[in-house]
Amino acid sequence: MSAFKEISVNEIKDNPFKLIGTDWGLVAAKDGEKCNMMTVSWGGVGIMWNKPVAFTFIRPQRYSFGLLENEEYFTISFFDENYRKALSFCGSKSGRDYDKAKETGLTPLYDEKAPYFKEARLVLVCRKMYAQFLNEESVVDADTVLKNYDNDYHKMYISEIVKVLKNED
Numbered sequence: 001m002s003a004f005k006e007i008s009v010n011e012i013k014d015n016p017f018k019l020i021g022t023d024w025g026l027v028a029a030k031d032g033e034k035c036n037m038m039t040v041s042w043g044g045v046g047i048m049w050n051k052p053v054a055f056t057f058i059r060p061q062r063y064s065f066g067l068l069e070n071e072e073y074f075t076i077s078f079f080d081e082n083y084r085k086a087l088s089f090c091g092s093k094s095g096r097d098y099d100k101a102k103e104t105g106l107t108p109l110y111d112e113k114a115p116y117f118k119e120a121r122l123v124l125v126c127r128k129m130y131a132q133f134l135n136e137e138s139v140v141d142a143d144t145v146l147k148n149y150d151n152d153y154h155k156m157y158i159s160e161i162v163k164v165l166k167n168e169d
């Protein structure tokens, strides 16, 4: 029996600033028969085109970038503090070099449209709706923005949150 229960976005109790910025999320997508995941701490959740959405920002040099480009669905999983080490690993090592599930001990589950993790406390299943690279021409606050880039602008994905899973364990 799965410990995950589907809830509505309105039932999410977490503060999104803490959830994304402090707790960090794990973006996961299918990689053939397996999966890869990377840590994210920039982004947001909200409403766009009358739908609940997640905003994610992925640099093109990430291995996950190619996976996200190919896949229609991905997930963002959130964990309690015990998994900080696993998230640090997934945020510093590449799927090009490691099977991150094997290395971290996280258990991928494949019963949704994109992989997620048995150990997660909260999961957003996301369906891409819009993707666009940030670009220099659009920068307004150069002091804040440009220092983050060396010609590697993030691609922004606006994705419908099609399902929210809460771990009841």
Ligand SMILES: Cc1cc2nc3c(=O)[nH]c(=O)nc-3n(C[C@H](O)[C@H](O)[C@H](O)COP(=O)(O)O)c2cc1C
Residues within 6 Å of the ligand: 024, 036, 037, 038, 039, 040, 041, 042, 043, 057, 058, 059, 061, 062, 063, 064, 065, 087, 088, 090, 091, 092, 093, 094, 095, 096
């Ligand atoms: C706390 C934290 C937050 C991160 N947030 C992002 C992010 O929002 N976007 C991004 O492109 N990379 C981010 N990264 C970097 C990627 O997680 C990292 O480069 C990762 O190793 C990429 O894995 P991959 O090559 O398997 O895709 C973050 C790293 C950490 C540690």
